[in-house]
Amino acid sequence: MSSEATELNRAAFLAGSIAAMSAALPESARGAAPPPSAGPLPSAERLLGQLVAGNKRFVSNDFPAPNKVAEKRELLKEGQAPFAAILGCSDSRVVPNLIFVAGIGDLFVARVAGNYPDDLVVASIEYAIEHLGTRLVLVLGHQNCGAVKAVYSAVKTKEPLPPHLSTIEQLISPGIASVVDAHGSTDQAIEANVRAAVTNLKAERPYLAKGVESGRILVVGGVYQLASGEVKLLD
Numbered sequence: 001m002s003s004e005a006t007e008l009n010r011a012a013f014l015a016g017s018i019a020a021m022s023a024a025l026p027e028s029a030r031g032a033a034p035p036p037s038a039g040p041l042p043s044a045e046r047l048l049g050q051l052v053a054g055n056k057r058f059v060s061n062d063f064p065a066p067n068k069v070a071e072k073r074e075l076l077k078e079g080q081a082p083f084a085a086i087l088g089c090s091d092s093r094v095v096p097n098l099i100f101v102a103g104i105g106d107l108f109v110a111r112v113a114g115n116y117p118d119d120l121v122v123a124s125i126e127y128a129i130e131h132l133g134t135r136l137v138l139v140l141g142h143q144n145c146g147a148v149k150a151v152y153s154a155v156k157t158k159e160p161l162p163p164h165l166s167t168i169e170q171l172i173s174p175g176i177a178s179v180v181d182a183h184g185s186t187d188q189a190i191e192a193n194v195r196a197a198v199t200n201l202k203a204e205r206p207y208l209a210k211g212v213e214s215g216r217i218l219v220v221g222g223v224y225q226l227a228s229g230e231v232k233l234l235d
């Protein structure tokens with residue numbers, strides 16, 4: 001790789017500039033990234049559009065050719081500027097980089113059963129925001145989530161989950177309690193869990209809350225549809 005490309009890459013990281021980073025990458029290595037554009041940093045809303053566009057490609061089985069990966073690894077060796085942070089479930093069927101047709105370096109991902117942010121997850125996302133320039137955070141739930149279903153059952157039957165699963169129950173149960181009380185569906189509980197995670201992340205001080213209040217950071221929720229591959233964003 002040329003020293004010029006290396007310098008551009010370093011400058012992109014220092015500036016936290018997705019556009020500059022994208023310009024440094026060959027088309028085939030950018031995955032779902034939009035064409036590079038001059039000017040200010042893309043808004044969090046535009047980055048969400050980039051995620052949605054990648055998901056549409058996944059739904060229609062439109063994957064980029066897996067070449068130029070080595071070149072992108074080289075570009076990324078000195079740093080990263082992921083354009084989105086994803087909090088997803090550990091479920092083997094819900095793989096963020098596939099779902100959004102994103103390459104290495106594109107997404108900062110935390111995965112934990114039930115996709116609820118404990119302190120370690122919050123700290124991870126704060127790191128992405130404060131040190132990597134990430135401006136978009138997506139909480140990604142999914143249909144038929146075993147963790148949420150287990151917590152739903154535990155709350156309903158009043159039979160607590162055993163250690164260490166009880167940790168997940170303690171985190172998730174407040175957010176789905178109203179759904180359980182109303183004898184709601186598992187799908188409703190999964191959505192409620194995502195909404196609770198989004199609400200809590202937005203309130204985390206100082207970094208997330210400050211970023212949301214200023215409009216610099218966007219925190220959204222979505223539910224992955226197992227059969228179609230679509231991520232349905234929640235209002």
Ligand SMILES: [Zn+2]
Nearest residue numbers: 089091145146
């Ligand atoms: Zn799950």
